[in-house]
Amino acid sequence: MVHTLLLNKKVILASSSPRRKQIFKMLGLKVLHKPAEIDENIDIKNPSKHVMTLAAEKASQIAKVMDADCVVVGADTIVFYEKKILVKPDNRFQAADYLTHLSGKSHYVYTGISICHQRKCFTDYERTLVTFKTLTAQEICEYIETAEPDDKAGAYGIQGYGSQFIIKINGCYFNVMGFPVNKFYQLLQKVIT
Amino acid sequence: MVHTLLLNKKVILASSSPRRKQIFKMLGLKVLHKPAEIDENIDIKNPSKHVMTLAAEKASQIAKVMDADCVVVGADTIVFYEKKILVKPDNRFQAADYLTHLSGKSHYVYTGISICHQRKCFTDYERTLVTFKTLTAQEICEYIETAEPDDKAGAYGIQGYGSQFIIKINGCYFNVMGFPVNKFYQLLQKVIT
Numbered sequence: 001m002v003h004t005l006l007l008n009k010k011v012i013l014a015s016s017s018p019r020r021k022q023i024f025k026m027l028g029l030k031v032l033h034k035p036a037e038i039d040e041n042i043d044i045k046n047p048s049k050h051v052m053t054l055a056a057e058k059a060s061q062i063a064k065v066m067d068a069d070c071v072v073v074g075a076d077t078i079v080f081y082e083k084k085i086l087v088k089p090d091n092r093f094q095a096a097d098y099l100t101h102l103s104g105k106s107h108y109v110y111t112g113i114s115i116c117h118q119r120k121c122f123t124d125y126e127r128t129l130v131t132f133k134t135l136t137a138q139e140i141c142e143y144i145e146t147a148e149p150d151d152k153a154g155a156y157g158i159q160g161y162g163s164q165f166i167i168k169i170n171g172c173y174f175n176v177m178g179f180p181v182n183k184f185y186q187l188l189q190k191v192i193t
Numbered sequence: 194m195v196h197t198l199l200l201n202k203k204v205i206l207a208s209s210s211p212r213r214k215q216i217f218k219m220l221g222l223k224v225l226h227k228p229a230e231i232d233e234n235i236d237i238k239n240p241s242k243h244v245m246t247l248a249a250e251k252a253s254q255i256a257k258v259m260d261a262d263c264v265v266v267g268a269d270t271i272v273f274y275e276k277k278i279l280v281k282p283d284n285r286f287q288a289a290d291y292l293t294h295l296s297g298k299s300h301y302v303y304t305g306i307s308i309c310h311q312r313k314c315f316t317d318y319e320r321t322l323v324t325f326k327t328l329t330a331q332e333i334c335e336y337i338e339t340a341e342p343d344d345k346a347g348a349y350g351i352q353g354y355g356s357q358f359i360i361k362i363n364g365c366y367f368n369v370m371g372f373p374v375n376k377f378y379q380l381l382q383k384v385i386t
Contacts, residue, residue: 001332001335001336001354001357002354002357003354004335023356026352026353026354026356027354027356027357028339128361133375139194142197143194146221158366159219161194161195161196161219161220163219163220163367163374163375164194164195164220164374164375164377164378165375166365166366166375167365167375168321168363168364168365169362169363169364169365169366170361170362170363171361171362172359172360172361172362173351173359173366174356181356181357181359182326182356182357182358182360184357185357
């Protein structure tokens with residue numbers, strides 16, 4: 001299990017996301033938080049390449065300044081709908097626009113994860129299909145008022161008020177939350193040998 | 194949204210499940226907890242009928258002794274695998290047996306929900322397909338040692354250490370956690386008119 005593989009290891013999460021912190025806590029892990037500072041405005045239109053590039057940049061930036069025995073984890077999440085990558089909304093008008101597009105449709109969520117250890121980095125990604133109910137204008141307004149969409153890719157959080165809008169998912173739930181747990185466990189087994 | 198529909202309503206959750214409490218908190222709801230005391234050993238082999246019967250019994254038992262304007266919510270969750278209903282394991286040997294069966298396979302999780310309000314009860318259910326990775330004997334032992342399987346239907350919790358064993362789900366995540374949020378919202382719209 002993850003906590004056994006990481007026993008006596010110093011684990012660093014190169015992210016400031018409260019959702020990712022919550023997932024690491026759920027896995028029984030004590031981690032250090034050291035958010036990477038990178039330019040997330042990259043011109044990569046392929047969604048899996050986009051998230052893997054950013055996850056790898058985050059992890060490697062922090063790994064460079066840490067002891068080689070540390071396990072540094074980076075991640076990046078986007079929403080992909082009709083060939084467009086949706087990141088965090090700039091403002092509430094854009095959040096309303098995102099939600100209007102996602103309403104009554106299915107979209108993909110991609111998360112890239114990267115683990116650096118002993119000067120080597122391993123990177124992979126996960127993809128989940130998410131189906132939204134049809135949202136009324138009132139629901140969109142009420143949801144934006146909760147402030148939950150502000151800091152979320154695609155302007156929604158599956159683990160909060162947004163949960164009531166999601167009819168079903170196909171794939172990994174934790175990927176939609178921002179960190180694909182089973183994929184992380186698989187990758188970790190390759191890294192810690 | 195759920196919190197708007199329930200504004201100024203006294204909401205009672207007829208369950209002691211910490212996962213359900215957590216979901217209600219996530220939806221921004223203040224609820225009273227008043228667990229129903231019913232015999233869960235019923236002889237209904239059909240999984241949807243099984244969970245709907247128990248959810249309705251829980252909700253109606255509490256609704257009977259409360260003011261008619263209260264909104265009383267009952268729920269019941271089971272795991273269904275190879276035509277067998279798996280409830281909470283009796284002991285750790287049974288937990289190991291359940292996990293051995295679920296390993297490397299897909300199973301269904303069913304949750305029944307029932308809402309009583311103004312002396313009327315509405316009941317429905319949700320079903321989600323969950324796919325487990327192949328578990329090693331070591332993983333099963335380590336997982337049982339965490340004590341997480343003890344009080345969970347099917348001997349696992351998707352929202353804890355168990356998350357790392359789940360490759361994918363098809364359907365509602367919160368249903369697997371024990372309370373299908375979107376289904377609850379749909380049912381609530383019928384109840385509160």
